[in-house]
Amino acid sequence: xxxxxxxxxxxxxxxxxxxxxxxxxxxxxxxxxxxxxxxxxxxxxxxxxxxxxxxxxxxxxxxxxxxxxxxxxxxxxxxxxxxxxxxxxxxxxxxxxxxxxxxxxxxxxxxxxxxxxxxxxxxxxxxxxxxxxxxxxxxxxxxxxxxxxxxxxxxxxxxxxxxxxxxxxxxxxxxxxxxxxxxxxxxxxxxxxxxxxxxxxxxxxxxxxxxxxxxxxxxxxxxxxxxxxxxxxxxxxxxxxxxxxxxxxxxxxxxxxxxxxxxxxxxxxxxxxxxxxxxxxxxxxxxxxxxxxxxxxxxxxxxxxxxxxxxxxxxxxxxxxxxxxxxxxxxxxxxxxxxxxxxxxxxxxxxxxxxxxxxxxxxxxxxxxxxxxxxxxxxxxxxxxxxxxxxxxxxxxxxxxxxxxxxxxxxxxxxxxxxxxxxx
Amino acid sequence: xxxxxxxxxxxxxxxxxxxxxxxxxxxxxxxxxxxxxxxxxxxxxxxxxxxxxxxxxxxxxxxxxxxxxxxxxxxxxxxxxxxxxxxxxxxxxxxxxxxxxxxxxxxxxxxxxxxxxxxxxxxxxxxxxxxxxxxxxxxxxxxxxxxxxxxxxxxxxxxxxxxxxxxxxxxxxxxxxxxxxxxxxxxxxxxxxxxxxxxxxxxxxxxxxxxxxxxxxxxxxxxxxxxxxxxxxxxxxxxxxxxxxxxxxxxxxxxxxxxxxxxxxxxxxxxxxxxxxxxxxxxxxxxxxxxxxxxxxxxxxxxxxxxxxxxxxxxxxxxxxxxxxxxxxxxxxxxxxxxxxxxxxxxxxxxxxxxxxxxxxxxxxxxxxxxxxxxxxxxxxxxxxxxxxxxxxxxxxxxxxxxxxxxxxxxxxxxxxxxxxxxxxxxxxxxxxxxxxxxxxxxxxxxxxxxxxxxxxxxxxxxxxxxxxxxxxxxx
Numbered sequence: 001x002x003x004x005x006x007x008x009x010x011x012x013x014x015x016x017x018x019x020x021x022x023x024x025x026x027x028x029x030x031x032x033x034x035x036x037x038x039x040x041x042x043x044x045x046x047x048x049x050x051x052x053x054x055x056x057x058x059x060x061x062x063x064x065x066x067x068x069x070x071x072x073x074x075x076x077x078x079x080x081x082x083x084x085x086x087x088x089x090x091x092x093x094x095x096x097x098x099x100x101x102x103x104x105x106x107x108x109x110x111x112x113x114x115x116x117x118x119x120x121x122x123x124x125x126x127x128x129x130x131x132x133x134x135x136x137x138x139x140x141x142x143x144x145x146x147x148x149x150x151x152x153x154x155x156x157x158x159x160x161x162x163x164x165x166x167x168x169x170x171x172x173x174x175x176x177x178x179x180x181x182x183x184x185x186x187x188x189x190x191x192x193x194x195x196x197x198x199x200x201x202x203x204x205x206x207x208x209x210x211x212x213x214x215x216x217x218x219x220x221x222x223x224x225x226x227x228x229x230x231x232x233x234x235x236x237x238x239x240x241x242x243x244x245x246x247x248x249x250x251x252x253x254x255x256x257x258x259x260x261x262x263x264x265x266x267x268x269x270x271x272x273x274x275x276x277x278x279x280x281x282x283x284x285x286x287x288x289x290x291x292x293x294x295x296x297x298x299x300x301x302x303x304x305x306x307x308x309x310x311x312x313x314x315x316x317x318x319x320x321x322x323x324x325x326x327x328x329x330x331x332x333x334x335x336x337x338x339x340x341x342x343x344x345x346x347x348x349x350x351x352x353x354x355x356x357x358x359x360x361x362x363x364x365x366x367x368x369x370x371x372x373x374x375x376x377x378x379x380x381x382x383x384x385x386x387x388x389x390x391x392x393x394x395x396x397x398x399x400x401x402x403x404x405x406x407x408x409x410x411x412x413x414x415x416x417x418x419x420x421x422x423x424x
Numbered sequence: 425x426x427x428x429x430x431x432x433x434x435x436x437x438x439x440x441x442x443x444x445x446x447x448x449x450x451x452x453x454x455x456x457x458x459x460x461x462x463x464x465x466x467x468x469x470x471x472x473x474x475x476x477x478x479x480x481x482x483x484x485x486x487x488x489x490x491x492x493x494x495x496x497x498x499x500x501x502x503x504x505x506x507x508x509x510x511x512x513x514x515x516x517x518x519x520x521x522x523x524x525x526x527x528x529x530x531x532x533x534x535x536x537x538x539x540x541x542x543x544x545x546x547x548x549x550x551x552x553x554x555x556x557x558x559x560x561x562x563x564x565x566x567x568x569x570x571x572x573x574x575x576x577x578x579x580x581x582x583x584x585x586x587x588x589x590x591x592x593x594x595x596x597x598x599x600x601x602x603x604x605x606x607x608x609x610x611x612x613x614x615x616x617x618x619x620x621x622x623x624x625x626x627x628x629x630x631x632x633x634x635x636x637x638x639x640x641x642x643x644x645x646x647x648x649x650x651x652x653x654x655x656x657x658x659x660x661x662x663x664x665x666x667x668x669x670x671x672x673x674x675x676x677x678x679x680x681x682x683x684x685x686x687x688x689x690x691x692x693x694x695x696x697x698x699x700x701x702x703x704x705x706x707x708x709x710x711x712x713x714x715x716x717x718x719x720x721x722x723x724x725x726x727x728x729x730x731x732x733x734x735x736x737x738x739x740x741x742x743x744x745x746x747x748x749x750x751x752x753x754x755x756x757x758x759x760x761x762x763x764x765x766x767x768x769x770x771x772x773x774x775x776x777x778x779x780x781x782x783x784x785x786x787x788x789x790x791x792x793x794x795x796x797x798x799x800x801x802x803x804x805x806x807x808x809x810x811x812x813x814x815x816x817x818x819x820x821x822x823x824x825x826x827x828x829x830x831x832x833x834x835x836x837x838x839x840x841x842x843x844x845x846x847x848x849x850x851x852x853x854x855x856x857x858x859x860x861x862x863x864x865x866x867x868x869x870x871x872x873x874x875x876x877x878x879x880x881x882x883x884x885x886x887x888x889x890x891x892x893x894x895x896x897x898x899x900x
Contacts, residue, residue: 114836117832117859120771120858124767127767140859142861
């Protein structure tokens with residue numbers, strides 16, 4: 001028995017993905033659960049498992065293809081035993097065409113199993129909606145399929161409908177603000193596909209920038225003492241597989257600041273007119289990869305030690321760069337840190353990762369002349385200074401809040417003792 | 425093309441104007457299609473109206489009146505011997521037919537269905553030639569083939585065309601009431617028309633190849649009829665074959681052969697009713713991609729499509745139950761598919777009715793079919809001797825039975841024998857189509873006293889507690 005396999009619903013409103021790799025070839029025998037495809041959805045690469053035991057008879061996609069939920073990816077010749085056991089699930093995904101082809105005739109004329117109980121009007125409705133009665137979950141007495149059951153089944157399988165899929169894809173595309181001129185008029189050009197990570201970034205950033213009124217604040221942070229601490233413990237942490245970077249300290253400082261400023265650890269529900277404060281502290285860390293910007297999430301930063309964070313972050317960043325990160329590891333952040341320092345750069349303006357309401361950015365720390373101290377005779381000393389930016393959603397937070405938050409972070413990072421206190 | 429030939433064009437061509445054909449034409453017209461219907465007959469109605477259901481039921485009604493009058497004697501009312509004016513009977517039958525045919529003609533006109541008289545023959549998958557018609561050909565977008573069926577002649581019978589050896593068509597013509605009539609075939613046509621002639625006074629002998637009447641129908645439904653006909657007919661010969669028929673001027677001599685026995689018997693007339701065959705020849709189907717099966721029936725799918733994408737077929741010509749109501753629904757399905765709707769013929773219960781006295785009707789799964797398929801069923805039988813209404817009509821021989829799925833309690837089939845079974849079966853058809861449970865019927869209030877109550881009582885019996893009969897034991 002042949003069975004076509006469609007891109008399953010990947011959840012969370014993900015309607016499309018890019019094929020990264022095809023892991024099987026026509027003629028390959030596969031077991032249920034074997035990886036057959038690698039698909040990139042938004043920013044995560046997902047391995048798609050085989051739905052059946054069988055043999056691959058046709059592959060309809062190649063790396064680089066953009067595939068939509070419901071699209072047939074490949075077909076299998078299944079082992080009969082599995083196929084029989086699997087039949088309802090298969091039928092579930094495959095609503096028959098509204099105008100059945102002649103092959104339905106034999107089934108119609110020689111029913112092998114008793115027909116699904118349903119009234120004539122319900123059966124007509126099923127034909128009109130292209131619903132296979134045997135795949136419908138019946139709610140009537142003793143397995144009777146009602147008209148409502150058919151409508152429910154139709155609504156559930158609506159996503160793969162070509163029109164709906166197209167619409168969804170359109171919604172996911174970055175908005176095209178202005179019509180493009182013919183660039184070739186001024187010289188030669190080339191066109192490159194907007195790959196999945198780039199596309200997701202384009203969409204997400206355009207959305208954030210157009211919907212969130214951003215307020216930027218910037219300051220300098222004196223990291224001289226923290227850097228001394230960092231250097232002192234760097235080796236010990238490295239021995240345990242961690243990397244004690246500035247970002248690790250920033251994570252801890254941010255978590256402490258978020259606790260003191262709960263409206264920074266929040267989201268805005270415009271529809272409900274409510275601010276949603278989150279009682280957990282999951283912080284996204286922007287990672288620059290070969291494919292573009294990806295933001296894995298460190299969970300429960302407030303409950304982890306610096307050493308634990310150093311180990312976890314190192315591992316998370318490596319996994320992200322190797323593109324072995326799961327979709328789940330990219331979800332649920334309440335706040336974001338972006339540290340462009342290792343690449344250089346001073347102050348910059350960051351874009352908030354909606355639906356979060358704030359982001360903190362770190363520039364490159366440099367030795368700079370600083371006038372010290374504020375009380376007493378002024379003298380110019382060399383200190384390690386880092387540009388720090390805080391950007392907030394002005395719908396939820398004000399410039400004053402941004403400054404206060406900035407001061408909290410700054411004071412923690414400047415004074416390791418404060419950091420230790422903040423950790424309790 | 426020959427000069428002067430007049431070829432018309434039509435969106436939908438329907439060939440055959442029987443119930444299936446006109447139902448298809450009307451449905452298509454209602455869906456906005458431009459429809460042309462071709463038939464060799466002058467008026468729509470087909471075999472059903474002119475040579476089948478309608479004339480036979482007209483005569484069977486008279487036969488029932490005769491029986492009822494006779495049966496009234498023991499109830500205290502005695503009628504005199506009836507006088508039968510055969511010419512008046514024929515005229516009454518014609519008036520019924522005329523009225524219905526006239527109705528169909530005006531329905532065609534009102535719906536804008538063009539009716540052309542002639543014999544259509546396919547020249548290609550898109551065009552028919554018309555013979556004996558004012559139009560020489562019709563080009564069509566789609567075609568629905570609804571040419572029906574005709575009686576099968578007796579094999580090996582060298583009948584002279586004197587009219588004494590009749591098919592159902594001849595018998596319905598009612599040229600005379602013969603003193604003796606041989607009915608060949610114990611199917612519903614032979615039983616219905618045999619009953620008519622027996623009521624009118626013929627000495628009827630029935631010959632059946634099988635070992636009982638209505639082969640294929642559940643024996644318990646046939647048994648009361650067989651008992652009745654044993655009295656009404658002069659003889660019922662089972663396991664008997666008619667091997668020769670010689671027609672002379674005033675009589676027919678038939679050779680009846682059964683195991684180890686052969687005898688020649690003279691009858692004034694013979695009715696051959698051994699089945700019907702599809703009208704699929706002489707249609708030029710070889711010029712299309714339409715396929716026929718081994719018996720000459722057109723092969724179609726659930727959308728009534730043939731193997732030729734533009735040609736559909738419905739009714740008797742596609743086989744299955746050769747019944748007008750099946751043809752009507754198939755015709756509507758075909759029309760809807762042609763109009764682009766996602767229709768399919770997926771009826772789960774097609775009622776069958778034998779209009780004898782007593783009537784027999786069934787639908788859905790039969791006991792015979794369940795046994796053949798090895799399907800487990802529970803059967804609830806309510807004998808009409810426990811029905812008050814049946815006794816007021818002196819119809820205690822009736823029976824209502826329901827076939828029920830033992831696990832779900834769902835109604836799979838209904839069968840009945842007795843007066844008005846033709847009307848009672850509708851509830852069974854609805855139950856099967858709706859996927860009703862025995863409880864649904866048992867909990868539905870049926871008027872008392874009526875024959876329809878027997879359906880409620882049979883279901884109650886299955887559930888363990890009927891009112892008018894002691895149940896084997898409670899079941900919940």
